[in-house]
Amino acid sequence: MSPEQPAQGQGKSLFSLQRRERLMEELRAHGAITVRDIAVKLGVSELTIRRDVNILADEGLVSRVHGGATLPSPLDRSGAAGRQQPHSYSIGMVVPSLDYYWPQVISGARAEAEEQNLRIMVRGSTYDAADNRRQVQALLDTQNIDGLIVAPDMTGESGQELLRWLNALPIPVVLAERRPPEENPAHRLEWVATDHAFGAGMAVRHLWQEGHRRIGCLTDSSSPTSPHVVRGWRQAMAALKNSVEDAVHEDSARTANGDRAAHFDHVLELCEETGTTAMLVHSDTQAVAFVQHCVDKGLKVPGDMAIVGYDDEVAYLAEPAISAVRPPKQYVGKVAVQLMAARLAEGRMRPVHRIQLNPDLILRESSIGAPRGAAAGLLQDSK
Structure with missing residues (x-):
């Protein structure tokens, strides 16, 4: 086009x-x-x-x-000097959730937009490509937007079609916490995302330094973040010369009949069989539930099972408080607006920018100071 x-x-x-x-x-x-x-x-x-x-x-x-x-001259005083300037541009923003993770991203975007004299219009969506497109189209149809920040679902053919559609829009688009896959590079789209693989690697190295040698990974493949967490776990384990071939790696999206307790029992049985004493768990809410399940089974956290969560939304509320990888959510929103403002100001001559931000590892009780030893036999005793 x-x-x-x-x-x-x-x-x-x-x-x-x-x-x-x-x-x-x-x-x-x-x-x-x-x-x-x-x-x-x-x-x-x-x-x-x-x-x-x-x-x-x-x-x-x-x-x-x-x-x-x-082009503007410092001698030009014909503009609206002495009165409040209107917003220079209007930006639409579509996020998949308004109650977990994304409120902080929105907060960062709004703060930066205020600094840049931009207007932000936010619409909540779901983790569904069709709904993502409906919400974007609603902004295009009803608002005079100059650019778009969006976190689309990119899974399946519908997700890939959505990505192609966004890439063809005649306004600039910045993806937040999303990166186009290699098979569909969407060359016009800019993005800012957390390096979740790096964050997972930090968690693994921390657990290694605490003396754990069998470190498992529990994620939910329905989340766009989990594949990056798994990749980072695998890379860090390989760098530490620790094979993942027989390591505990479970996907909660495949939980039979939604029975989380039975799923966690299965994970703990695998940990006992393999001598696994530490788990990286995505997301926070799942990490909290897993800690509670361990405690209910009579396991000490971190004495028998050390746990690091991912997202750091509610990890601090657990008992014990859970160590967690904390993505720079507000900065994701802030940098997305900065990218959009630069694109609108410079136009098509500006090269496409794609930015990764490193997360932090927040250490709490769930992973620090555990005895150095496997939990073998403890699970059997607790049954």
């Missing part, structure tokens, strides 16, 4: 944004434009170009001159 052709059904406002982007690119290339020349080049009326110039001038992006415009 050429830059001059808006996506079908996106509305006149998107074409107007693209036209103003072309004006800014002409100004950056030549320093000045005339209304007559640019109207001919874009195939629109001179009145339309004058209106575009007025909008850009009111936003402080250009200086009006007779018959055209130039």
Whole structure:
């Protein structure tokens, strides 16, 4: 799709944004434009170009001159000096949850948008590609948005189709906590995401330093984060010359009939069989439930089973408090807005940016100071 052709059904406002982007690119290339020349080049009326110039001038992006415009001059006082400036751009934001993990991302985005004089419009969605697209389309249909920050579901054919659709939109799109897969690189999309594999590696190395040699991993493959956590666990174990071939690695998404207690019993049985004394658990809520299950079975945490959670949303509420990897959620939102602001200001000449942020490891009681030894026999005694 050429830059001059808006996506079908996106509305006149998107074409107007693209036209103003072309004006800014002409100004950056030549320093000045005339209304007559640019109207001919874009195939629109001179009145339309004058209106575009007025909008850009009111936003402080250009200086009006007779018959055209130039890049802003410090001598230009014709703008709205002395009165509050309107928001320079409006950004739509679609996230898959409004009650876990994502509120902090939204908070970081809103704070940065305030600093940048941008307007943020947030819509909650679900972990479902079809619903993600509905929410994005609602913003496109009802709001005059200049850019989009989104955390889409990218699984399956529907997720890949959503990614292709986002990549073809005529407005800039920044993915938050998402990275396109190699088979669908979506070359126009920018992203900012936590390096979850690095975070998992920190957790494994911490448990190793605490004396654990058999370290398992319990995740939920329905979460977009879990594959990266598993990858980081595998890489760290390999770096420590510790095989994962017979290590405990369980997926809670496959829990039979949703029976979590039976699933946790199975995990503990595997830990006993393999001498596993430590587990990396994603997510926080699952880590809290797993700790409670261990305690109910008479196991000491961390004495018999050391545990590190992932996300650090509710880990501190457990008894004992759970060590956890903490993604920089507010900074994910902050950097996403920074990427969007730079893209809107610089246009298509700016290279695509893709940024990874390192998480922190917050140490608490669940993984520190455990006796050095396997829990063999303890599970049998507790039954």
